Amino acid sequence: MSNRTFPYQIHISSQGKLLVEADRFDIPRHQITFLFGESGIGKSIISKAIYGLLDPQELDVVVNGIPYEAYLKTRHVVDMQADGFFVFQEPSSHLNPLMKLQDQLREGTLAQARTEPDILSQLWETTRGTGIKELLRVYPQPHRPSGGEKQRFLLAMAFKKIELYIIHASPSEQTMFVFDEPTGSLDNETRNLFLAFLFNQFRRRPFTTLLITHDYSMISEVFKFHTDLVDSIVFKELTLKKNRLQLNEFSPESYLKWIKTNQDTPSSHKARKSRRSPKDILLRLESGISVFGRRLILSRYARSKNASPLIIRRHQIVYLNAPSGVGKTTLAKLIMGLMRGQNFDMHLGEIHLTDATPTQFWQQLWGRKMGMVFQHADEALNLNARVKDIFAGLPYPEHITSDYVHRKLEEHFPLEVDYSFLNRPIKYLSGGQKQRLNLLRTLSLDTELLILDEPLNGLDFVSIKKMIDLLLTKQEEGKGILLISHNEEIFDSLGTADRVYLRAEGE
16 A cells, blocks of 8 residues: 555445445545445445454455455454444444443443543534433443444544544554534534634544534634644545545535625525515414423524524425424424424414324325425435336326436436436435435425425535535525525525524423
8 A cells, every 4th residue: 555545445245246346545644535426326335344343144255366364364454444434424323322421431442531521522512412421321322322422422433533543652553533414414514623623633633534514614614713734624525426435535625605795695585574564474384392391492692591482484495493402393293283292383384283183184295285305305305106107196186207207307307317217216326316306306396485494405506516516506596495404505695584483491
């Protein structure tokens, strides 16, 4: 391997079927690499292959021409696993439900790191309510602690390993730290704490880091507050072209310029705010719905104790703001009638809906008066159907022709739409492809109200820009949009979103 990079050639197949192939996947030594790209394209499986985490009995893997069983025995992998750390996208796949979190934090070599209290206080700076000491005594279960808390415990383990690397007299040159979507369950404030802590440790002693993320707004955080590290940070994007993966340089300036252009472009929505009329109200939802033993309280201002209804008007985007785990998705499903809660009181135009409204009545509204883009595309799509069938079963006023499907897909799947793509089962698509289908399926309906739960989830930068343009078009057409997203910077830059804050009271 070269002195400056870890170069990899990766080939992964299963039962003779090619899953992932990358001719050139380079990770610079002693630098931080941000890796972007649509979900499901292969970022995670490649990083796990490099780190020696795949099962050679289940997959046929070749790394740099070396069969995987032999690759796992190389000094490169042995040292990397011994001295580095891999933060999994889903923390539950790493945490042991039979061990208290405090014991897992001190397991093996982690016990040698003496900075645990400092690390935990850094990562929990914004936490309110449950104390760290109480959480340390918990056996991790699916719903306890929360996803964000589990994520922070896994990050704490990684930072303990980084501390050992920093204080080591002669650390292994093979050491690498991989963070696979480390902030997916964190709010932006906690994400920024994580980045600041990571960068501060890197300043003490540079270490090789691969950080896989869909959060392009991290670029702004780097260029606003950590400019001294710009020369030590690499931005790359993994793309799929003609069934081959390519690792390309990603220009951070392209993202920053796009954000600035959005901020500097006047919005016609701003002029509408002064002309609002009661006739423009599409939805009014009263605060105080009770669900899962908690009351969901809505307010117009952050940290306000005064409850106020959620109101969405024509031409309006409302951004629902709350920390992870408070109940944003739950509220969206309550509005759609997919979940039931007590004290539910909502007006959809002239239609009055309560917790006593029959399910059959709600079903008449789906796809006609309101539509929802689910956070996870797998919830909304029939994975056994083919791409050409994505509009099947939706309440369109007219018959959907093959030409219509082809035309709509071509708008959002450039260079991909041909006969084979139209007939491909949805379950074999990448996460980004599924998400584009998920968005297209709902946005193609002519509903007055749109609820979008993490609509940019898993999209690459090109697709993000296209979807933003599509949402703004819907807004200009007079649609009302309720938006749930971690991508605050992107939507804030548009200057079109009103904010409503959500908090939960009770157990």
